[in-house]
Amino acid sequence: MNASPFKVHQTTVAPGKRASIDIPVSRDAADSVVSLPVRVIHGKKEGPVLFVSAAVHGDEISGVEVARRLIKKVSPARLSGTLIVVPVVNAYGFVAGSRYLPDRRDLNRSFPGRPDGPLASRLAYLFRTEIMEKADFGIDLHSAAAHRYNLPQIRVSSESERALELARAFAPPVIMTSKLRDGSMRAFAHEIGVEMLVFEAGEALRFDKRSTRVGVNGVLRTMQAMGMLSLRKPKRPPHPTLEAHRSMWLRAPRGGIAAIRAESGRIVKEGAVLAVVRNPVGDEEDVIKSPIDGIVIGHSRLGVVNRGDAMIHLAQIGDTDTLLDPETEEWFTGVMLDEHEVM
Ligand SMILES: [Zn+2]
Missing domain, CATH: 3.40.630.10 (Zn peptidases)
Structure with a gap:
């Protein structure tokens, strides 16, 4: 009509x-x-x-x-x-x-x-x-x-x-x-x-x-x-869609210089090191480990952090084994954000 x-x-x-x-x-x-x-x-x-x-x-x-x-x-x-x-x-x-x-x-x-x-x-x-x-x-x-x-x-x-x-x-x-x-x-x-x-x-x-x-x-x-469009080629995404109901922010255990090891898109197992915070002279460091199997859905891009700063946003997902490349232990789907792309 x-x-x-x-x-x-x-x-x-x-x-x-x-x-x-x-x-x-x-x-x-x-x-x-x-x-x-x-x-x-x-x-x-x-x-x-x-x-x-x-x-x-x-x-x-x-x-x-x-x-x-x-x-x-x-x-x-x-x-x-x-x-x-x-x-x-x-x-x-x-x-x-x-x-x-x-x-x-x-x-x-x-x-x-x-x-x-x-x-x-x-x-x-x-x-x-x-x-x-x-x-x-x-x-x-x-x-x-x-x-x-x-x-x-x-x-x-x-x-x-x-x-x-x-x-x-x-x-x-x-x-x-x-x-x-x-x-x-x-x-x-x-x-x-x-x-x-x-x-x-x-x-x-x-x-x-x-x-x-x-x-x-x-x-x-x-x-x-919704029936609003009929696309000639419905583009399929190059990745699966994971559904999560629970997420948590992991915070800097100390002030210092921050290095994120697991950026957004990374699937991680419980115990994996997600970030490291060091003092500027380099003789002390603390690590943030993953308390669960999950996927990193957000991360801080700050190089210098204070104790308690939010660093890694982690969502809980079910079985990570099926999602990981057995060789690299990384998600094989190409959602990795190793480089921050710009327009
Ligand atoms: Zn907003």
Whole structure:
């Protein structure tokens, strides 16, 4: 069936068309207009409405490139349903290289928001009324914080079987089921019946090819699973998808100079040395060993650490033996991040 027109803010988009809609958020202190940049790709045929958002945390920019490529790749002529892309939700933080809004509030703890609250609350309100409440499904793109790297992974609520199915269609290296946090976009989406995936990949303030590639292909595969696209060649990922329900941060046992031995993507057995911290003169060192069989899903990129700094994010997985190359004792799938790729 042909689609009906789709409205966002003051713009009505005809079936088979695209539209660029900049929704004003506020004027900043220097009197410049700050807006929410929205791109709507409205398919000819009826189908689900999916939103893809990035830079809710303004310094987590890896998803902005994923969003930019999706806008170029998806054609309204071949689309069933509607794709709403918001490449930069928190324009204030994006420009300032900051996770937060100028008032130091976290947008992802400000949902559902209200029209007369602090700036973060107003932006959350605008985003949910103009975007989320018009969608059936959402994918929010994040990265690790500054000086940390995340293996591309999907975070999904264990409460939704449908969202888990779509996470499997996305096919990232790792799916982590996690609890909903109060005030987050995902918790609000759950309340209003919008299924959501959170994609975490790469490092704040940087782009990397692997995060971009896994992100773009994952969203396209998810859209295919939702019946929005039929891809000529559905690209299969070059790795299996591991599912984990529990993860832990391993912290620096002392201050000093840090060397990570097992970067994100590495499968490790209990007892494996994951990182070493030495004093600067080199006569003392402590090691961090893996307390479980697992996969490293995030690691610190800082060279100097204090006691207690988070160094390795480890997710628990079942049987590691089947995943390891018997010769090298490493994951054979090519997700290893020996070099930090840049665009
Ligand atoms: Zn984030």
